[in-house]
Each structure stands twice: as structure tokens, then as C-alpha cells.
Amino acid sequence: MKQTWAVLAILCWGSASIEGNCLPPIASFMPTDADAVRAYADLLRRDAETYFDDVEQYFRCQDEERREVFEQARAVSEDYAQIFEILWSES
Template sequence: MFILITFAATTAQGETCLSPPRPFLPAGEAEMIEFAEIIRQDFEYYINDIQAYFRCLDEERARAFEEARQVSQDYGRFQAVIKAN
């Protein structure tokens, strides 16, 4: 008797969501005034990047949830086959 078992490897992998670095804010007021435009841009970039980071986390959570649902169904099918034999 020959039994062939096939395992389907999933290629779907989660996305790595990287949190943006926190913008630097000098301690001294003179430096804040002198570099105001650069600091403002750094904060604006951070705000845009952190919003993208939150979207990435939301998308990854949804993807992982769907994957877990599918794995749970696969496990249920596996258990049914084992129980029937």
C-alpha cells in the first residue's frame, strides 16, 4: 500500500511594519528657532510615516486574522480525517 501525503506550503507571509524614528527636538529654544523649518519637516514626515505605519499594522492584522481562520479550517479538516481513520 502506497500513501502519498502532500503538504501545501503557504507563500503568504506577513508584511513587516516598521515604526518610523521619532523626530529629534533640540532641548534649547535657540536651536528650535534656528532649525525651525528642518524640525517642522521632520515632524510632518513623522506624522505621515506614522499614519502609514498604522495602516500597515491594520492590514497585517487583517491578513493574519484571515490566515488564522484558514489554518483553523485546515486543522478541522485534518482532525476529521484522523478521526475517520
């Protein structure tokens, strides 16, 4: 029974290790006034390109976090199966 509590303590402690580090990008402001668009065309272009680069980085980050969480879920599943083995061996 002590083994069961030790395994549960380790599993609970490990669940806090994943943090959400992916922050979605903030959309660029795009004016609708034609004079403003002409006056700030270069700035608007740079802002839009930066935004799309940030979007791409955001999606890559989410993909990486998904892979990490999937791997952790697989490991927890294996650990959880061991709990049942321990409990069944004690019966």
C-alpha cells in the same frame, strides 16, 4: 495516512508566507536649545510632520497585516478541522 501528511506539508509551507513589512518610524530629533529651535524651526516642523505621517502609515500597515493574519488563521483553522475529519474517517 498519505492524505494527512500532504495536508500537514501544505500547512507548514504556507506558514512562512507572511512577513512583517511594517517598520516603525524613527522619531525626529527635537533640540531643546531655544536658539537651535529658532534657527531650524522650518526643518523641525517638516521633520515632525513627516514623522507623524509615517506613524499614520505604520498603523495602517499594522492594521492590514493584522487582517491578513486573521484571515490566514481562519483558513488554517478550517484546514486543521479537515485533518481531524480525515483521521476520524480512518478509524
